[in-house]
């Protein structure tokens with residue numbers, strides 16, 4: 001890797017978790033768009049991190065990768081000093097609810113302690129430079145479950161159900177506290193379920209596509225009546241770009257796709273699209289109801305009217321088009337999908353668990 005003159009860049013922005021699903025999509029979107037910025041991808045490369053996602057930008061002059069565990073304060077500190085960072089978009093996290101039920105410790109360590117480490121270093125940079133911004137990327141799951149009606153708003157009470165959502169809620173509170181206590185310039189975004197390319201196939205949509213293509217059972221939790229709101233990852237990336245640049249300091253923004261759908265209907269849609277593209281089927285016959293996840297939230301739905309009114313953001317994908325495009329991507333990138341499933345533990349997961 002050649003030496004770079006960091007001073008020639010207008011901003012030096014770390015994207016944590018840049019080798020994961022949303023992080024890679026964000027880097028693929030931001031690096032070519034902002035060639036006046038230097039982007040530093042900070043990622044530990046857990047099972048969910050995959051540098052091959054970033055092949056098209058890996059040699060860009062405004063991109064660098066640093067393999068760092070955000071739990072390692074000293075390594076992070078060296079990185080902050082090396083690049084004189086003036087922004088962080090923080091996505092690194094343990095992100096799978098099922099894993100958090102089986103092993104919560106990693107979630108506490110990465111999602112809470114890791115965020116705390118970043119905030120401590122951000123606080124120091126805030127004292128040294130005027131224009132440091134910390135953008136915390138979070139989830140609608142911090143709000144818990146909704147009944148049949150209503151939507152999560154920015155001021156909805158926190159009521160997390162799983163160790164995952166509780167760890168994200170803790171990190172949201174820490175971020176907010178650093179704004180109130182130290183005046184750190186922060187923005188937080190709480191987003192609904194994302195879908196699109198490069199999502200690890202333990203999550204509902206890529207898991208169902210993979211299993212349906214391989215004629216494996218399609219495990220659906222409980223009665224399949226759980227409702228999620230789905231957003232295409234590119235729409236999320238556009239929202240993150242807007243909030244990072246134009247969001248009000250200390251403000252949280254809800255981001256959602258206005259696409260509420262029951263898990264069982266979604267799985268049937270995936271089967272229908274696959275039958276249409278590949279022939280054969282009906283793949284719906286592969287659906288297998290499995291014992292529900294403990295603490296499984298029944299319904300999430302986001303009101304994204306604040307970000308629409310304040311920043312003019314609207315999702316651009318219709319769910320039908322976005323889902324079809326996503327399915328085609330996984331069919332064309334079968335090797336990527338299969339490379340993810342590289343251990344017995346993961347194979348066990350793919351067979352036994354489904355819905356995020």
Ligand SMILES: NC(=O)c1ccc[n+]([C@@H]2O[C@H](COP(=O)([O-])OP(=O)(O)OC[C@H]3O[C@@H](n4cnc5c(N)ncnc54)[C@H](O)[C@@H]3O)[C@@H](O)[C@H]2O)c1
Pocket residue numbers: 016017018019020021022023042043044045046047048049050068069070071090091092093094095096110114137138139140168190191192193194195199200
């Ligand atoms: N996927 C969704 O639907 C969704 C929705 C709303 C919010 N979010 C949030 O967005 C962020 C990204 O989600 P995702 O789906 O891309 O997750 P992901 O699991 O696909 O990727 C997480 C990335 O973080 C990295 N990572 C994990 N632990 C780390 C550590 N200790 N140090 C450094 N890097 C580490 C992994 O290697 C991976 O590259 C998360 O904070 C998640 O809570 C996700």
